[in-house]
Structure formats: C-alpha cells, structure tokens
Amino acid sequence: MVRSEDPQMAQEPKNVVAEGVYPHKEVEERWQRIWEERKQFATPENPGRDKYYVLEMFPYPSGRLHMGHCRVYSIGDALARFLRMRGKKVLHPMGFDAFGLPAENAAIKHQVHPAEWTERCIAEMKQQFRMMGFSLDWDREAITCRPEYYRWNQWFFLKLYEKGLAYKKAAAINWCETCQTVLANEQVEQGACWRCHNPVTVRNLEQWWFKITQYAEELLADLDKLEDWPESVKIMQRNWIGRSEGALVKFKLLPADTPLRPGMKWQGSEEELRQLPDIEIFTTRPDTLFGVTFMVFAPEHPQVAELVAEVERVDPAHRAPETENIAKRVEEFAAKAVVEDRFLRTAADREKEGLFIGRYAVNQLNGDVVPIYIANFVLMEYGTGAIMAVPAHDQRDFEFATKFGIPIKMVIAPPLATAEQLSEKSLTQAYDEPGVMINSAPFDGLDSETAKKKIVEYLEQKGYGQRSVQYKLRDWLISRQRFWGTPIPMIYCDKCGIVPVPEDQLPVALPANAKFTGIGNPLASVKEFVETTCPKCSSPARRETDTMDTFVDSSWYFLRYCDPHNTRAPFAAEKAHQWMPVDQYIGGIEHAILHLLYSRFFVKALRDLGLVNCDEPFSRLLAQGMVTNTYIDKQTGKIAVDEHGRPKYAKMSKSLGNGVDPLEIIDRYGADTARLFILFAAPAEKELEWSDRGVEGCYRFLNRVWRLILSNIDACKQANKNYQPQTRAERDLNYTVNWAIQRVQTEIEERHHFNTAIAAAMELQNALQVAAGSSDVAAPLLGYGLRTLLLLLFPFSPHITSELWERAGFGGAIDDQPFPAYDPSALVRDEVEIVVQVNGKIRARLTVAAEATEEQVRELAFADEKVVQSLGGKQPRKVIYVPKKLLNIVC
C-alpha cells in the first residue's frame, strides 16, 4: 500500500478518481499499442551529424520496476522525446544486465534454471517498461545472459589475453563467504560486499585479472576531458586511481651477523656497500630521506621469511638483540595480520602493531644503520610492500617510533621554527608540512620542495633510486566462482598448460543441466562441461570453471546497441562510429567508480585493439538522486520523525518497507502522472522525496489540461500561430506562450532542469485557463496557446498529450511535430516595470514604456512621492540604472 508522508493520514488515500477525470487507463493503453504498431521508436538509419545517443543504465532484471528505475528512465525518456522534437536522430535503446547472483540463488531455492528464471523476469519487466510509455527501440535490446551476447565477452577476453591485458596470478584477494565468490577491490565497500553487505575476508587464490592499471594514467588524465560529468564523480575516480609522485629508493641489507647497530654508520667502502642486497621502497617524501630511523616490511612480504631464517642460522652471540625464536614469532605475527580483517587492519585508528625482525639496513645517502620491522600498517599491495620510516615527518611512523622507542630525527624545520620546536623531544606529532632542510648534509638550507627534486636527481645520479609514480588502483579481478556468468574461455592441459579456447569454438556455453545445490560452483560439477580436449595437443584437458564478473558484461553493452544483431563481431566498427560516444548517460551515483571506471577502461582497451575510435564512452553524465520516502520506525511502530517532529526520509528499500510500487501509481493515476511527478518534484540530480499529495497535484494538473483542451476544441480548430495580438490580454497571453516555449527549451537543453520546465508549462496552463474563461482573447491565439501547451508537455506526459492532440484535431501525430519555435518579437514587452530603490531599498515601482530612456526614468522616479519622502531632501550622490529593470538612488 502507498504510504503517506503525513502521520495523520496513513490510511487509504483519498479517492480522487471521481467524475470529471480523464480515462488514463484507456488513453495510455491505446497509445502504447499505437506506438508499437507504428514502430514509433525505431532508430533512424544513417544519423549523421544530428545523431544523439541517450542512454540510461540498463537494469538487472529483478522482475519488477521500482521507483528508482522509473526515475532514471523518466529522465532519459523526457530527454529522448524532447531531442527528437528538436530534430535529433535519437538512439534510445534498452536491455538487461541479466547475469548475476539473484538468479542463481533463485535456482537453488526453486530448482529452476537461472536462464528460465531470468527470461521470465525480463518478460515481466518489459511489460512494465511498456506501461510507463518509454520511447525505447526494443529491436536493439541486448540481454547479457544470452550466448549471442556473452560470446563476445569471451571474444574480448581472448583479445585482451593476446595483448597481455588479461592474465592469471595468485594474490591475496577479497572473498565474500555469503556470495561464495571473490570480489574486485572496487566491489568492497568499507570492508563489506557491495551486493550483500556481509563482511569480506581475505584469501590467497589464483585468479584472472584485467590489467586496468596499464591505463591508470590515461584514466586519470582523461577525466579532465569529461567536462559534463559531475565534479563529484570525477573526484571519486581520481581518488580511487590515487596517483602519487615520488621515488623508488634502494636501501642496503646488512648481513644477519653484522656487528653494526642503529646509531652507527656504515664503515666499509662504497664498493662494498654496493655489493650488499637491495631493499627497495617507494616514498613520496624523498626530502625526508636523511630522517629515516627504521624500515618496515609488510608482514606477508615474501622476503621476510628468508630474512629471519638467516638470523636463526647465526650464532646467538652475533645476532641482533631480542631475536630468540624470531622465525616463529614473525610467522605468528604475519599469520595474525593476514587473517585479521584487512579493513580493520588498515583503519586509520587501528593501533600500530609491529615486530623487530633482527635485521638492519643501511641508508646509502648518509650511511645510517637502521633496524627493520614488520608492521600491520604496511600494505603488501602498495608500492614495494616495504617502507622507509621517518617518524619526525610522518604521523604513522611517529606513532610507531614512539611506541617502540625508536629515535626520531628532524630533517625539515618549520618556517621560523624556534630552538624548542626543533628539538625531537618536544615533538608531539609529526611535522608533515614543507619547510627548510636541516641535518641533511649537502641539502641543508634548501626549501623542502626544491630538495625533493634535487635529492631525486642525486639518487638517480648515484644509482640509489629513481623517480617513480605509483597508483592505488589495482588490476581488476574478474574471476567469479559462480555459475550464472560468462564462462572464462580457457582450458587447462597437463602438457600445454593454459590454452585459450580458439575463437571459432565460441561461445563456451553454460550447460543446461547444472545442479544447484548451494554448495560450490555448479559449473565445476558438470562433467560434460569441465572435461574437454586440449585445442593444441588434443589430449584430455579441463575447462576453467570460473565465470566473469558481471561488470564485464556492462562494460561494453552500449557498443552492442549500435549493432545489436551482428553475428560475426561484437559490433561493426562503422556502426559504433556512427553513434559513439553516448551523448548523455544517466544513472545512479553508486556506480561512480565501479561501472563507470570499468567502462572507461574497456573503451580505451578496445580502442587500442582497433575496435572503436573514441577515447571515452560517455560524453555527458547525469547522476540522478535517489528516491526516498518516510518509513515506519521499528521501535515505535510509527512514522519515523526527527527531533522537530518532522518525518524523516530514507531511500526506498525492502528492508525499510517504504517502497512505493510504480504499478500501483500507474493503476491509480496513470504513467503520465507518475512521470510528471517524478520529474517535477525535484531536480534530476537531487534526492526525490516521495509525496502522495504531490502525485495527486500532478494528476489534478493533467486533468485540468484535459478539460481545458476538450472544452476549447473550437479554438483549437482555429489555432493560428501568426495571429497578431490586438488587446492587452492578447499581448500578455502571446507573451506567456512564447516565454514558456523558450523557458522549457532552455531548461531542458541547457540545464536538464525538468522541474522548472514543467513549472513553466504549468504557468502557461494557468494563463490559458484564465484566457479561456474571458472573452478578451481571440480563438486563433487561444488555440495556438493550447497547441503549444500540448507540445511542451509531450516529453513528460506523452500519452495524454497524444490523445488530446488527436482529439483537438491539430493534425498528424504529436510525435512527429517539431518543438515549437518561439517568436522573439513576442518576448519584447512594450511596457516594463522599473524598480526604484533608494539606498538599495525598494521605494517605488514605475511602469514605463520599454524604450524609455534613463533620463525619462529618472525624471519619473524623482517625481515619485515615496521616493521624495525617503530621500528626505538629501542630494543623490550616485544613481545606478539597469535598463528595463532597476534604478538605485544612492544618497
């Protein structure tokens, strides 16, 4: 049942469906049928320069459209319909993101094949799409779970494999126990699975990856080209890519039995030092290199075990102190750190844990001997998995050093620092700002920013290190241990190793006879699928049973729409060239990184394969806000309220039970009302608060339009655009008509503000209603205004306007009408109102002829009683005149 925002009226909504209302059901069904019969939304061939690709993110086929869907598709459809009127050749397709876990879970629960379940949901959803009246070209539908589609996922995989962009490696990866599969980094949100929100654990597995990191720099740089993307999305992507400039620096590892200790310097020759093994670290602060007092490895760093094994081989008398049982203790520490939830381990407020491993290193820049630790805060995946630590100038290192009693050495002085501030003992936190170099031998006195560059040059010259750029972005883990996805087209042969499935054997199809028990990957249990022969040597071999992340499917579906029936290629290059890039993409902000980053990567990779000629898939992006509603507080059993007693709003969701079913709204008020309300109630990119009252308001508005047209059919028949207004009332109406045209056009075209466009149409309706009720306006003008009103409303509420267009006898189908052109001369008023201010306060309003000069306006203003009064006899010091608007007298 539909919920009300008003606690007092949470009962059955009022029955506004009474007499005098338009028959929305018949009207909407009729036009949906007509559009289908006419193939009204077929995509034009050879679009040329007028092409416009409107795309909304395709849905997962859950079987039911929810209000969020209605919102995205209402936005996209209003735009598509408007652009067609504006003469664009519009591609507006739809499909289904049809692979994924829910179908597989349903299979386990109901013992129905995921394909059957999914196809059923798709059929239901298409019916609901139809009921909303969206102008989609269904002949271009792409359904990702069909072999005709996913074979091209496999084909792309092979192409990427050939290029080295798809590869297999073992790594510590995110595992979701609930979903029984691994997840990519992008799919873990605050330590939880993006889909089921259960905690993610870490596993070490061998998996398939896409080398998105190869495009890190371009993915970052090209964000600057995306001028019509929301800044917030671009910032999120920049942060995710996480570019850092710095240097890779080599420290030297001392033998396990070295007599050197921290505080001492390297004694031997430079040549002997060079002979020692390297420990390479990445730092963004080469200017602090002289302040290194220890080093830290990630606990799981593969080198660590060997380092401590060497310690144990040394006679205890010659070891570093505190190294009894070091191998065991290191192993235990590492095991604990790895097992510990990665997201707890890496939380900023996590207590720093560490262990000295009994080894020392030499800083080649100054010969300092420093101890080596392992610690929970150092990550294996970033940089080299080892760091230099400068406690004086890095807060993490500072905390660690303080806890373990490691010396702190200042090498950068704050500007104008006192002797007190320069004392390490007085330091209560790291100083991480720029400053002046101290205690840094040849670089002392330089400012630290300059020193950064000089030191890197010095490192490169001496062979101690080199300039380097690191990214937080990791490669995209695409293996999934689930059935309902695209099989990865790889074969394991005992003799030949990993062998790709030959192209001509694609698709590797999902078997129809898999058993869904809920335990393990069903694909692995289908003998006929797994057992195959090696394409190279023909001996018995096994197929890969992992499937691809479903984000692979959605990374190129917008390309398939350009050429959906191609059986020889994913799409023909020239068809993609015709339509790409997508001119306007619309979808939820939740994909700010995920889908939008993957798709950008895919397009760049396909470009480098010669398949597309654009660098970016989506020119403009509109991230629409979520749909919220009031909800029942589970504790009180009443509508949740804030401290002021006002109802609280939250995203419509199953768990809160505050979803409104679009089908109920369509049934009660019709799709036109639903669409109008959704677009009118808030700007597209903002949150939309559901309101039953607001919906009713839109319904009443459409009813007023209905009655207004039908009771003025005669005027409609006489509609004449070229009628010359005679009276004041006619000039005013003519102005409003043309003003509304201009306003609707610019609001949609330039700002995508549908709410204000609709408000303008409402103002026109109000003006027409007044005009229709008086005898001051001639029928040809009134008719023209009514005709215009229908055209302005058509993108938002297409059914009722189609019906009224026909009944009014305006001729042709409204779909084929161009958007009306406004008459600029009608927007020129013969009289204007001038606001007269004295010292910025409004004292009078003057109605003057539009062509009145400043002198004339001044004269009138100074003659005005109120103005004279507020001047109080003072002489004006200055008068500012804004033509046709305002006169400000300063005194």
Added chain:
RNA sequence: GCGGGCGUGGCGGAAUGGCAGACGCGCCGGACUUAGGAUCCGGUUCCGAAAGGAGUGGAGGUUCAAGUCCUCUCGCCCGCACCA
C-alpha cells in the same frame, strides 16, 4: 582525519550579483452544491491594525546592490579512509 555537496516559507523547491519565495503541496476564505475529500475564484515568508520593519544556518567582508562573490564558523548528507 581528508575530500565533496547542501543549509531559502508549514513542506518539495524557484531566483545570468539587480523585485527573495516562480511552480506545486498544504493551509485559510469564498463560489457552485443536498454534500464536497470534485471543480472554480481569491489569499497565504514573518512581525505589525496600518505606515513600516525584518528576513535565505551564524559572524564578518567586497559592492550602489549579496540567497548568489570572499573569509571565518555551525549543522546535516555523501564519498575515501594508515596507499608511505
């Protein structure tokens, strides 16, 4: 902690530095009516009888003029979170 966004009537929301509150909801009054929860007309930021005054989270500033620009500050929302 860092980054981003947002604070305007009873509510959703409008305002290229130039009339704050368009449009809609709600509310108030009136008309039609057996009736109105339909429809139509009028009113509706606050204080004030009025004249007038105040007003866009708060404090400053720039300007003839600030919701809009600048500085500081408070509150809410979102994203990232030991990335060396």
